[in-house]
Amino acid sequence: MFNLDVNEIRKDFPILSLQVNGKRLVYLDNAATTHKPVAVIDAMKHYYENLNANPHRGAHYLSVAATEAYEGVREKVRKFINAASSKEIIFTRNTTESLNLLSYTYGMKYIEPGDEIVLSITNHHSNIVPWQQVAKAKGAVLKYIYVDSNGRITPEEIRNKITSKTKVVSIGHMSNVLGVIYPVKEIIEYAHSMGAIVIVDGAQSVPHIKVDVTDMDADFYAFSGHKMLGPMGIGVLYGKAELLEKMPPFLTGGDMIEYVYEQETTFAKFPFKFEAGTQNVEGAVGLGAAIDYICNIGLHNIHEHERRLTEYAIDKMKEIPYIHIYGPKSADEDKGGVISFSIDGVHPHDTASILDAYGIAIRAGHHCAQPLMRFLGAPATSRISFYLYNTTEEIDIFIDNIKNVRRWLGYGS
Numbered sequence: 001m002f003n004l005d006v007n008e009i010r011k012d013f014p015i016l017s018l019q020v021n022g023k024r025l026v027y028l029d030n031a032a033t034t035h036k037p038v039a040v041i042d043a044m045k046h047y048y049e050n051l052n053a054n055p056h057r058g059a060h061y062l063s064v065a066a067t068e069a070y071e072g073v074r075e076k077v078r079k080f081i082n083a084a085s086s087k088e089i090i091f092t093r094n095t096t097e098s099l100n101l102l103s104y105t106y107g108m109k110y111i112e113p114g115d116e117i118v119l120s121i122t123n124h125h126s127n128i129v130p131w132q133q134v135a136k137a138k139g140a141v142l143k144y145i146y147v148d149s150n151g152r153i154t155p156e157e158i159r160n161k162i163t164s165k166t167k168v169v170s171i172g173h174m175s176n177v178l179g180v181i182y183p184v185k186e187i188i189e190y191a192h193s194m195g196a197i198v199i200v201d202g203a204q205s206v207p208h209i210k211v212d213v214t215d216m217d218a219d220f221y222a223f224s225g226h227k228m229l230g231p232m233g234i235g236v237l238y239g240k241a242e243l244l245e246k247m248p249p250f251l252t253g254g255d256m257i258e259y260v261y262e263q264e265t266t267f268a269k270f271p272f273k274f275e276a277g278t279q280n281v282e283g284a285v286g287l288g289a290a291i292d293y294i295c296n297i298g299l300h301n302i303h304e305h306e307r308r309l310t311e312y313a314i315d316k317m318k319e320i321p322y323i324h325i326y327g328p329k330s331a332d333e334d335k336g337g338v339i340s341f342s343i344d345g346v347h348p349h350d351t352a353s354i355l356d357a358y359g360i361a362i363r364a365g366h367h368c369a370q371p372l373m374r375f376l377g378a379p380a381t382s383r384i385s386f387y388l389y390n391t392t393e394e395i396d397i398f399i400d401n402i403k404n405v406r407r408w409l410g411y412g413s
Contacts, residue, residue: 004301010389012037012293023359026394031176031204031338031385032363033226036286040229043289047282054278056255070281073288074271080291081221082212083238090237090244090271091284095203096126098222098237099170101250101274102199103130106220107168109248113139115167118196120145120153120182121375122175125368127201131170145171146375151178151327152334158190166196173205177369177383178327179310179338181205185216192217197243203227207387208306208336210299213238225283230290234283237274244270251276302388306337309386309395313339316399322406326376337386340367346405348382354408358401 018025053062055070078086092098121144135142145161169191174181188198197219207228213221225234256276258266311331322344328335352364363383366373
């Protein structure tokens with residue numbers, strides 16, 4: 001059952017009352033980062049006022065309290081994505097760090113010359129560049145899964161690209177450009193049958209749809225706090241215990257050791273093996289509050305709300321002949337709340353700058369997906385993206401002012 005009161009939700013986000021250039025803020029850049037509800041801001045403030053200390057390292061009250069808060073969020077994340085154990089949850093700075101951790105530990109240790117690493121052409125740069133470095137260092141082969149004219153991956157493409165030589169498949173769950181939600185469970189099943197492990201970039205999916213890493217049988221799954229109402233500087237890497245056990249550490253130093261001698265060191269067990277140095281405890285606390293907020297609203301309600309907004313926006317945009325949409329032209333179940341588009345005769349950067357004059361925040365550029373941009377034949381696009389606090393009224397404001405973009409540049413309409 002769909003039940004989401006957007007007007008009440010908006011009251012929880014102080015920044016949405018901001019005036020930009022004398023206009024009410026219309027924020028449509030949620031695929032880049034989301035705003036924070038009061039509950040998240042208050043949780044972090046409470047931590048600093050009442051719990052601030054280094055976790056794991058002290059016997060005094062504050063250190064114990066900080067440890068309990070930090071480890072409590074680890075368990076909360078486990079439940080949120082249905083991992084088997086909280087030990088399989090590693091805190092990082094963001095999805096990018098999580099993917100680099102995997103490429104420079106698992107990749108550098110287990111990839112051999114001639115092995116194949118399979119990526120999707122829709123991947124974010126953070127899920128391409130690290131694997132390029134591994135392939136160059138290890139003499140491996142990079143292969144890409146391409147998408148059809150609607151931005152979707154066909155079963156034939158999966159079977160053609162993933163072979164018995166494939167050792168790693170690393171793919172985004174949802175495209176930050178096309179908004180397509182990819183069939184990762186089916187991809188994982190086929191990759192496993194070929195003997196490969198699968199890494200999923202969930203930065204764009206976890207905030208919007210229910211993710212069950214156990215059901216999909218993902219080997220690794222990564223996401224960021226700031227795209228799901230949480231603070232910047234906190235991310236999550238989930239990994240299967242048997243894989244984490246055999247991986248070397250990524251960073252070394254304090255809190256990830258067991259014993260240090262003059263000439264050698266033994267390392268702590270995971271997840272601590274991968275969490276060197278003083279951690280972002282306040283970020284974890286904020287992430288925990290964000291998870292609580294999302295669960296209280298309901299991921300089903302969030303996804304359905306975004307689907308309706310996307311359908312409404314696409315229908316409005318298709319009525320304007322000089323707008324061209326990339327990817328699916330309808331809000332199907334495998335389409336998230338992201339729409340990339342171009343306007344005839346207008347550079348995307350000009351579109352974003354002119355809309356900003358009206359208080360409308362959108363994204364323009366290559367969206368850290370240059371291989372996909374080249375595949376689409378578009379050096380850059382404009383992008384709008386929705387979250388639980390957006391409204392159809394905001395879409396109407398966006399549509400009305402798209403026409404102003406053309407007028408600013410001398411077009412009649």
